[in-house]
Each structure stands twice: as structure tokens, then as C-alpha cells.
Amino acid sequence: MTDHPFDVVCIGNAIVDVIAHADEGFLGRHGMVKGTMQLIDDGLAHRLYEDMGPGVEISGGSAANTAAGIASFGGRVGFVGRVADDQLGEVFTHDIRASGVHYEPAPVVGGPATARCLILVTPDAQRTMNTFLGASSLITPDDVDEALTGSAQVVYAEGYLWDQPAAKDAIRLAMDAAIASGNKVALTLSDMFCVDRHRADFLELAEHRVDVLFANEAEICHLYETSSFDEAADRVAAHCELACLTRSEKGSVIIGGDGVRIDVPPAPVDHVVDTTGAGDLYAAGFLYGFTNGFELETCGRFGALAAAEVISHVGARPEVSLRDLAGV
């Protein structure tokens, strides 16, 4: 697998995170469900921002975080997603390029602003997300450069994109380009409510297009409408070549269609500060390993290591070289 210009091309929402501390009462007053993501419109975004404490702006976006993580491991990675022609668009573009990710955006001029995710981090380090999609929701099949997406070993998409009709077509196009080139397709289910909204589509993708599926325990159980993790794991084994199921402090489980089940312990963390990006960085570590010829167990270990790094500080992008951390 060395004749591809890219290890992975990631497709997702191009978002700048606005991260602030908040207490449980704040979530309650605003009707938020802790640990989840809700979509908000421009008006609610402004009202919520006004009520939030002082924030820190850090580039985010689920698949974009994964791309930055793969680059931090030394992987060759591209990103597809839309920003507006505004200051936060510049910030997003700068940060992902400065991370070593190939990104050639066509900024949206005169449309909605660059996407923002207002993230409240509670004292237990859990993050609750409120996303104004703005320009990132304007992704269409025109944004997918099939030469790019067909040139990567893996095309990786985030489930969050499924909330945008034109984006679905874009992702299907990218996935089909990958499949036509004999490459792999990966997907993260993103969020349990996202799974509830798009279960039929996600099941169809898992069965027919996705080789490597990423999900946490709640998401995979919601996909198969079961409260049993083991049942969900059995079901996904019949659909995908590989499923990487993350279970927070219990570590992760890698399920192979051929009866393989590998339990990966979590990597140690001194102090969990902000869980934003844990799943994204797990996917980064796994995909770096997967596209660079490492054993599945090592891929899982890279994922655990990257997730542990990102939850030890505020923000969803790695602060140190994951390549150095992993010793590769």
C-alpha cells in the first residue's frame, strides 16, 4: 500500500471550536444533554455565546481533528471541507495546513460564516457541543476532487455530515471513487442522536460501502437498537471488515469480520481535562497504523495513545508530536 500519494483523505465539517468551562446548571438551563452534540442556528448560536463564559478558539471539526492527528503521526493526509471567506475560515485553514494536512479550500464568499462549535466543558471534563454549521454545510459533490479521494488508501468521513442533504451525495461520491480504485472506506458514526436520525442510511453504508467503522459504545448500540454491546459487536462483524469500538475508560475493542476480537486497554492519562476529540484522535491513531502496515493491535494502541494525549488538555488537536509519543 505504498503507491498512494495519501494514506487517508478525511471529509467533514470545517469547524472552529469555542471552548468554555460551564457547570451542570448551565447545561440544564439551556436544555443540553451532556456529552452530545446538537445543531443550532445562527440566532441560538448568538444567544448561547452571549451567555457563555470567556472562551478559547481552537480549530476543530471531527474528521479535521482526525486529519491533524494522522499528520502528527507523520501520515500523509488530506482534508475536504468548506469554510467561509472570513477570519475564522482563515484560522481553520491556517491551523490544519500548519498541522501538515493537505487542504485546498474554495472559501464560500457572501454566504454563511465559517462553522463554529460552542463547547461547554463541565467539571467532570465532559464536553457538550452546540454546532452552528454555517459554511461547512455547503459541501456538495463539486467539492469532492475524485482524483484526490481516489488517491488515498482510505477515505474517511464523519457521520455528522449526514445532517446535510448535499453532503450525503458528496460523501457517496467520494466513497464510490475509493471503492472504484480498490481503496478502503471508513466512517465514524459521530453521535448517538446522529445515529438515531440516520439509522437506515448508516446501516446501508455499513453493509455496502464501509470497510472500517468507528463508533463508541452508545453509537453502535443505537445503530443496532440494542442495549447489549456484545450483540452490537456481533452484528457489525457481519457488516464491516473492521469495526473499532471505543468504550472511554474501558479502552476499545477491534472487531474483524473473520471472528477477530482484540481488546485494547486505554492509555494512561494523569488528569483528564477535556474529552473533546477523544474519538477523533483514536481514529487518527488507528488509521495511521492501518495505512502504514502495523498490526491491528498496534493500530489500536496508537489510537488509545492519541486519545489519551488529546483529553489531557483543552482542545481537540494534538499539542505534541504523536509520532514522538508513539516512538515510530
Next chain:
Amino acid sequence: MTDHPFDVVCIGNAIVDVIAHADEGFLGRHGMVKGTMQLIDDGLAHRLYEDMGPGVEISGGSAANTAAGIASFGGRVGFVGRVADDQLGEVFTHDIRASGVHYEPAPVVGGPATARCLILVTPDAQRTMNTFLGASSLITPDDVDEALTGSAQVVYAEGYLWDQPAAKDAIRLAMDAAIASGNKVALTLSDMFCVDRHRADFLELAEHRVDVLFANEAEICHLYETSSFDEAADRVAAHCELACLTRSEKGSVIIGGDGVRIDVPPAPVDHVVDTTGAGDLYAAGFLYGFTNGFELETCGRFGALAAAEVISHVGARPEVSLRDLAGV
């Protein structure tokens, strides 16, 4: 001193910091002097940003950081400074208000963008600053609400403003309003190169307008063109009612015009991460104490405590309640 609506009104550049890690080689390649601030134009700001690593955006600005710090102690504080009608202007405005600071800006429409300071933090936790002043440089006497500046026990200005001709008039107006109301005037010298550029003006201010002067060791020595800290301390004692001279890990010295000299030890810090804002937060702690009837030694201790908090993390604004930290 309890009949004032505000303890302190701070006047300064309204800046959003863009903080990234860099090595010494990066500073060398860009001709930066570690630990100092240089002004840069729009073109250089773009070229430098392009070359920097991924950043974090956090509201900054020297006097604005001091205002946020005073509010964190529970002090009543206002801020005067200019932003543009853009996303970073919204970020600055939100953050300082959400910190509890009174701020009623008139955003500049159609002019230069909101000020940015590109801050490189080297592995020794030192910060080196590159400031694009943009809209913040447009402050004029019209921005000074004399009712506001005359209603505070202390008007506090940053020396950095002296690089902008119209800003000098604005500060002199605010200082004169304070003096006319029988209130106090405070100034920070900001940076040793800033002192070199404006020595005559700063000496005149110290002699005739400033009651409380803040400076670090290099700045006070540059002001009096001496290499002897003790000589500089003697000289400033003849000019100002009080001088608070910070000396990094050696703590600070409070000099009173009446022969008073109080040595204040530094507050302990587990791990120095980023020295951005240390002087600003020292001033915050001191001014909170000074305007709320505490002994000078306690004022210095509050300053040391606030400085220690802000250098323990990335960014120049406090991350925890300084009131709780100080137990007031």
C-alpha cells in the same frame, strides 16, 4: 474610597492573541528578540502567520488582561479600547464582558481588522510577541468617556498605547479627568523597547501624572538609563507615589515615595507553561487590593498570586476565580 462606581478603568489595545509553540530557531529566522514585543504590519502578520504552527486564539491585550484579572478578583472594572466589526472583534468583546468587565465598544466599520498578537512560546515558556495593531490603533480622545474614566478610583493605561499618536491624547485626557476628580493614575511601561521609543514622554508622565507605576526590571532600568535596579528604584521613588517593580522569579518590590520598600516573594508555580500576561495579572492583583483597602504587602501578594496562576497555562487571562484563589 467606596463611592466610585468602578475600582479601575483600564485603557489599552483590544487584541486577540494567537498563541503557538515555536523553537528558538524560529525566532532567529524571523529576527525576533525573545521576550519582547514588536509591531508588525498587515503584510508581515500574514507572512508570519503562514509560517507559524497551529495556534490557539485567546483574548489578550495588556490592560485588557489586567481588567479581566481585576474582575476575577471581584473588582468593579471597565475597559476602553477599539475593535473592528469582525469575528475577532466579537470574540474580544464577548470574552471581556463574560469576564465581568464593563465594555461598551463602538466597533470600527470598514477600517482595519481587529488587532492580533502573534505569540510564539518557546520551550522555556517565554513569550515573544508580534502585534498587528489594526483597529485598536484607532483609539482617539473621542473614545474616552470622561464620565467613565472620572468615576473610577484608578485609571490604568498601558505604555504600548504610546506607539499611536492619537492614543496619547486619549490617555492624557483620561488621566487628566482622573486627576481633576481627585482619583489616581496608573501606568505600565509595557516593554523595554517601548520605553526606549518613548522615554521622554514616560519620564514626564511619571513625574507629573502617574501615581502608581508598574514596570519590570528591564523596563525601569531602561527608563532611567541605568544598569542598576537599586538606582532605578531610588529614581522612581522621587517621581511616583508608588512603583511596583516585578522581577520574574525573584518576586517584586513595592517602592513608596516615602521611603517604603516592600519585597514581595513570588507565588509558587508547579510548572511554568507560558509567561504571557504575567505582568498584566500582577497589576490586576495589586490594583484590586489597592482599590479595596488592603495593605500594600497584601496588594503585592495578590499580584504575585494572579501572575502565578496565569503563567501556569497557555493564555493571558485567568482560568480560575482569582477571588477564590486569594480567599477574599
